[in-house]
Amino acid sequence: MKNQILLALSIFMVTSCASKTTEVDQNSYKTKSKIAMQRVKDTKPLAKQDLVSREAMQYAMLDKMNVREDRQRREFNRINEKQRRDFVKTQDENREQFLQAHKDNTEHLSSMVEQITESTDAFVEMGKETQDKINLETKAMSSENADFKRKFRMIAAKIDDNTQMQSRYFKEMKTSYENKLAFEEARLAREREKENTIRGVVENMYEDQNKALTQYYSAEQEGMLPASKWVSLEDAPITVHVENEKFEDLMLRAVNNAAVHSGPWNLKWKLKKENEILLYTKFSLDVETNFGEFVSNVKKYIINYNGVKLYFRVFKEKRVLIVSDS
Structure with missing residues (x-):
């Protein structure tokens, strides 16, 4: 029994010595990761947990964030490349459309220039004919005016x-006098109508127009035909x-x-x-x-x-x- 106990002690001592010779680096990434994985079963509060376990957890979070950033960078590069290819493709299509439209416009302008040239020639020809007609008419009118011998110079x-103010003054006086005569004539006409109504004789206020003209022009002016x-x-x-x-x-x-x-x-x-x-x-x-x-x-x-x-x-x-x- 005593020999067995001594054998066990000797084995324990040898094991402890071996463990001292192969020391584990506590700052290594794998060790810290293992410690972080073991922390899942640790139910102690964060303040009472081992400092090494918290550092390992932080390193694991940093690693996770780096992986996420790499994924996001690759996605960003992929999208950027796709947008670049789409942009280049759109530019090529627009360039082709522009060249085609320019070609069509050039052909249309050429046809318009030809039409304008043809219409201009026709217009010039018509203008010559019109000018010839005008010259003939002007010549005929000149001869008629020469025969008629009329003249007008103003x-x-x-x-x-002073003349302007005086003319306005006399014009206003004339208008006032005409209004006064018209008012007096209307008053006399109303009195005559009233008298005729009392006597039972209603005369027509408006005489026959043709008769009035005949009476008015019966007395001809001097020198008038x-x-x-x-x-x-x-x-x-x-x-x-x-x-x-x-x-x-x-x-x-x-x-x-x-x-x-x-x-x-x-x-x-x-x-x-x-x-x-x-x-x-x-x-x-x-x-x-x-x-x-x-x-x-x-x-x-x-x-x-x-x-x-x-x-x-x-x-x-x-x-x-x-x-x-x-």
């Missing part, structure tokens, strides 16, 4: 401010030679001159406020033509002079000529 003069020889206002010949006369008086003179051959006419104006200055503008006029061409020349001259477009409206039944700007 020159504008500077507006005198009889009514049987009257012509239309447009065809009535006029001859006017004046210098520095207001446009309003000038037009009235022309109408009175035409009335010798066409009968008496009333001239009325309907101009905007900003165009009333035209009435006070002085003109010099030298004209020998008919009234229709005189009006046409005056309209062209005024629109070139200050841009106002005049309209001449003739009411034959009432024998009124209205000059307006609208």
Whole structure:
């Protein structure tokens, strides 16, 4: 029994000596990993656990994170490579489409240039024909004007401010006087109607128009042709030679001159406020033509002079000529 005990002690001592000769490196990665794996069964709180076990756990977590980063890096490189290949493929497709579109546009432009060249040649030919016609018509008109021997010369003069103010003053007085006469005439007409109603005789306020015209024109003006020889206002010949006369008086003179051959006419104006200055503008006029061409020349001259477009409206039944700007 004693010998057995001694044998066991000797074996234990030999084993301990061998273990001392082959010491285990506690800082090695494998050892720390093993310790970390063994910690799963350790139920002690983290503060009471062995420091080596906690360090091993940290190393294991770092290793896991490195593996994850490598995986993410490989995935990122794969996606980046795929995007690069897609981008290059898209660029190639766009380049091919651009080249094809450029080729199509070049062909379309070439066809358009050919069409424009053909149309230009046709237009030039048509322009030559039109110019020849215009030359012939101009030549014919020149010969007609030379035979007719009509002339029209109109020159504008500077507006005198005093004359303008004086004309406005007299015009306002004339309007006020006409309104007063119209009011008085209306009052007398109402009194006559009232008297006729009391007597039982209601007379018509409006006389027969044709009869009224006959009565009005029965007394002919001096130098005026009889009514049987009257012509239309447009065809009535006029001859006017004046210098520095207001446009309003000038037009009235022309109408009175035409009335010798066409009968008496009333001239009325309907101009905007900003165009009333035209009435006070002085003109010099030298004209020998008919009234229709005189009006046409005056309209062209005024629109070139200050841009106002005049309209001449003739009411034959009432024998009124209205000059307006609208």
